[in-house]
Amino acid sequence: MTSEAAVSGGSAAKALRRKRLALFLLCFGPPFLYLICFMILPYGNVFQYSFWKKELYTVAAEFNWENYARVWTNPLYRTVLFNSLEVAAIVTVCANLVGYPLAYFLAFVARKHRTLLYFLVIAPLWTSFLLRVFVWKLILGVDGIINGVLIYIGLIDEPMSIIIYNRFSVCLTLVYIFIPFVALPVYAALEKIPREYVEASMDLGAGRWRTFVRVILPLSIPGVIAGSIFTFCLSFGDFVTPTLLGGPSGIMIGNIIIGQFGAAFDWPFGSALAVVILLVVLAMIALAAAAEPRAKARIA
Amino acid sequence: MRRAAYRSSRLGERALTAFALLTFAFLYAPIAVLIVFSFNDSPILVFPLSNLSFKWYGELFSDGDLLRSVANSFLVAGGVVPLTLLLGVPLAFALDRFSFVGKALFERVMLVPLIVPGLITGLALLLVFTQTGFRLSLVSIMIGHSIFVLPIVVIQVYARLRRFDRSMEEASLDLGATRVQTFWRITLPNIKTAILGSALLGLTLSFDEVAIAFFLTANDNTLPMHIWSMLRHGITPQINAIGTITIVVSILLIVVSLRLLETKK
The missing domain is CATH 1.10.3720.10 (MetI-like)
Structure with a gap:
């Protein structure tokens, strides 16, 4: 663009520059304003709201820390908060343990039908989340398939109730949901690894295992980080899974929030809990931003 | 294909393939359950299944x-x-x-x-x-x-x-x-x-x-x-x-x- 401008000389260049600016504002302005109005301001507003106070039927705009004090001092909320963090951590680790080998299989082992297999990984992401959570009720429930089969083949006499409505059923369902979230970015990262690096490592006498540990694994870390962020943040703040499969021991922070916006009608306190989730999300982004250059530096 | 230079061992490939197949089964079995149950005659969802029926689909269109x-x-x-x-x-x-x-x-x-x-x-x-x-x-x-x-x-x-x-x-x-x-x-x-x-x-x-x-x-x-x-x-x-x-x-x-x-x- 600049070279063009230099050729056409003074006033023409100015006109061109003005035209470019107009084009930029036309393209960038509306979506920018839209995001300010419906994303930045609303998210910011949650922070503000969390410092307000619930009165009998209204909300008073008086700055106070009470909502946060309540999150921290009330043992119920603190337990739920830590429970949610633990569930998110367990789910992130398990989804990686399953998703990484799956991605590796797609990138290095599957030679035939790779497109079909890739499609099979991606498809669940775009089918109803709600229904894929619900179906675990049919599988794990007291009248469910697992109990039905086990009774049918005579392994147990009475249906087990320990496999549903607790933390196990929540974690299992969330792992099920998030395996593709990990497998896809890891696969993308594995695909991007220049084959020359891998070949060089083999040529220089490193075995398969060492090539994997020293070359492939470090280069796939950005994919692992991306998948883990999605998994951790979205499972931490989910309310659908704990509502349908949680039971008393599987309550998560999302359940408490929808309670505050429903029956409890304490929006400021609900906002304070929402801020906790937002802070966790921001912390994860910061962590990832810090980890990525280090992962790159290690192999450089 | 130059890619062939890096390959897992035979055993490793088999293990990975088996693992991937199990994972695909894990991903798709629940979806299959949903589909199978949708054609199940009985109003209560219990195993084993009763007769094949389209009645739930029929009811949808009158809801x-x-x-x-x-x-x-x-x-x-x-x-x-x-x-x-x-x-x-x-x-x-x-x-x-x-x-x-x-x-x-x-x-x-x-x-x-x-x-x-x-x-x-x-x-x-x-x-x-x-x-x-x-x-x-x-x-x-x-x-x-x-x-x-x-x-x-x-x-x-x-x-x-x-x-x-x-x-x-x-x-x-x-x-x-x-x-x-x-x-x-x-x-x-x-x-x-x-x-x-x-x-x-x-x-x-x-x-x-x-x-x-x-x-x-x-x-x-x-x-x-x-x-x-x-x-x-x-x-x-x-x-x-x-x-x-x-x-x-x-x-x-x-x-x-x-x-x-x-x-x-």
Whole structure:
């Protein structure tokens, strides 16, 4: 663009520059304003709201820390908060343990039908989340398939109730949901690894295992980080899974929030809990931003 | 194929293949369960299954609330798709062609709604809407959905624009076409499939979304919100029939949109 401008000389260049600016504002302005109005301001507003106070039927705009004090001092909320963090951590680790080998299989082992297999990984992401959570009720429930089969083949006499409505059923369902979230970015990262690096490592006498540990694994870390962020943040703040499969021991922070916006009608306190989730999300982004250059530096 | 130089051992390959097959079984068995149960005759969901029946499908078509919720979901998605395209395509174009202060930051911030759990986006908008007196309706759900569909459109179109060989545009300009003509005749046709693909993706995602809609629904339920309220009232076998239909439709849409988003080689 600049070279063009230099050729056409003074006033023409100015006109061109003005035209470019107009084009930029036309393209960038509306979506920018839209995001300010419906994303930045609303998210910011949650922070503000969390410092307000619930009165009998209204909300008073008086700055106070009470909502946060309540999150921290009330043992119920603190337990739920830590429970949610633990569930998110367990789910992130398990989804990686399953998703990484799956991605590796797609990138290095599957030679035939790779497109079909890739499609099979991606498809669940775009089918109803709600229904894929619900179906675990049919599988794990007291009248469910697992109990039905086990009774049918005579392994147990009475249906087990320990496999549903607790933390196990929540974690299992969330792992099920998030395996593709990990497998896809890891696969993308594995695909991007220049084959020359891998070949060089083999040529220089490193075995398969060492090539994997020293070359492939470090280069796939950005994919692992991306998948883990999605998994951790979205499972931490989910309310659908704990509502349908949680039971008393599987309550998560999302359940408490929808309670505050429903029956409890304490929006400021609900906002304070929402801020906790937002802070966790921001912390994860910061962590990832810090980890990525280090992962790159290690192999450089 | 030079790739063959790095291969897992025979045993390793077998183990990985077995592991992958098990994982695929894990991913698809629940979906199969849903489909199988939707054809099950008995109103209570117990194993083993009773007779094959289409009665749950039949009941769907006489359920007025359900049909209305499907229509509402179409209305919402029908708003989300043009809205996000009108905002997202120019935005992707601006990101591709211009550099400006804070661009890197903007590109990161724009993606935040993808990582923030839906209930936060939903309640954040709910707070703003109630404070400004904006009444909740299908329009509020539409705005809520647009917040996470927009970054998806931008990512897809931006990626396509970056791969697009701009010498074609230069050739067009050299041959005397105006910039506007060049955009319509050269640039747009080259990113058309990315636009269509992300439109279908946006449609599917909006159609399935429940967490944001949960906070922004007034009286008119979308389909997932209708299913949600059915689930709260206890398990009904119609849900499996709805599930089967939505899954089949989603998969069809995904096949089409993946075809479109795939780069031609």
